[in-house]
Amino acid sequence: MAGAPVRSATSQSGKMKKDESFLGKLGGTLVRKKKSKEGNLDPSGFTAECISPIMPFLEENAERNMLDPTSRENPKFKDLQRVLIDWINNELEEDRIIVKGLEEDCYDGQVLQKLFEKLSGRKLNVAEVTQSEIGQKQKLQTVLEAVNELLRPHGWSIEWSVDSIHAKNLVAIVYLLVALAMHYLAPIRLPEHVSVQVVVVKKREGILQTSHVTKELTSTTEYMIISCFSERDAFDTLLDHAPDKLNVVKKSLVTFVNKHLNKLNLEVTELESQFADGVYLVLLMGLLENYFVPLYNFFLTPENFEQKVHNVAFAFELMQDGGLKKPKARPEDVVNLNLKSTLRVLYNLFTNYKNSE
DSSP states (O other), X not given: OTTOOOOSSOOOOSOOOGGGGGSOOOOOOOOOOEEEEXXXXXXXXXXXXXXXXXXXXXXXXXXXXXXXXXXXXXXXXXXXXXXXXXXXXXXXXXXXXXXXXXXXXXXXSHHHHHHHHHHHOOOOOOOSOOOSHHHHHHHHHHXXXXXXXXXXXXXXXXXXXHHHHHTTOHHHHHHHHHHXXXXXXXXXXXXXXXXXXXXXXXXXXXXEEEEEEEEEOOOOHHHHHHHHTOSOOHHHHHHHHOHHHHHHHHHHHHHHHHHHHGGGTOOOSOHHHHTTTSHHHHHHHHHXXXXXXXXXXXXXXXXXXXXXXXXXXXXXXXXXXXXXXXXXXXXXXXHXXXXXXXHHHHHHHHXXXXXXX
């Protein structure tokens, strides 16, 4: 966006190579449960010097959450932040926004606004730049209301608020970003099983009481798949209850793809395996849309998992360029021979191009 502010002290130079955005793999998800471990007074790893300054500002029966210093130095937590920062910078490259640290660059709502608008394709009615605390919180309020409205119906637990984000609560910021990455199937690999310790400080009868709470930020790839694709579709029903009808569908899809791939003297007999490296998928899109796909845009003979993911993700881009919706399947699922994911992708092509010659 022309005239958009440059975040932090540097600006990005040059466009990221196209295939760099596809080399990540999504794994991990937000877990909606938390385990608490109560303790009395000073928790391990948190000094009285860290907690005592809170005393004058904490009202009776109020509480404050703080990230335990040991968790802040956790390598997996640091890696998670790095992945999220790289993802944001890739998404907002055209806006000339560069994020260096999640706490300092996300608290005022500017980055979160731009990220949500880019992911959702929805423009929010907020001021472009605001320096006052009131203005920043108003922007955050608008952004978070839109985010919560999007995520809550899908079962996400809202672990963030205007106050926590504006107070630079790193755990709340990470929760929010992980949820958005999961919901929009970001082409990144989130570290699995990332947990942090949070110190909860409460004021009771003028005395500060503390406890440790474990916050689980990411879990496993399997849990992610269940979370993101919780809505069952026709292929779930076919696989579970009507395998005979499934074979009819597969046969129709084989006929459809071969009708076009035969023009290049190519033939498919096994849907789940022959589309797994993405090559046939890219070539098929070129045939369906009547254009030649330059060979430098994809790997004609992919040698590893990352190159196959790149090919499938590139094919997904071609589909969207052709006016199709973003596939629900992840490129990684197709590469991993997930039959339902491959069928969903091919059936979407069949529905849109079945009358193409």
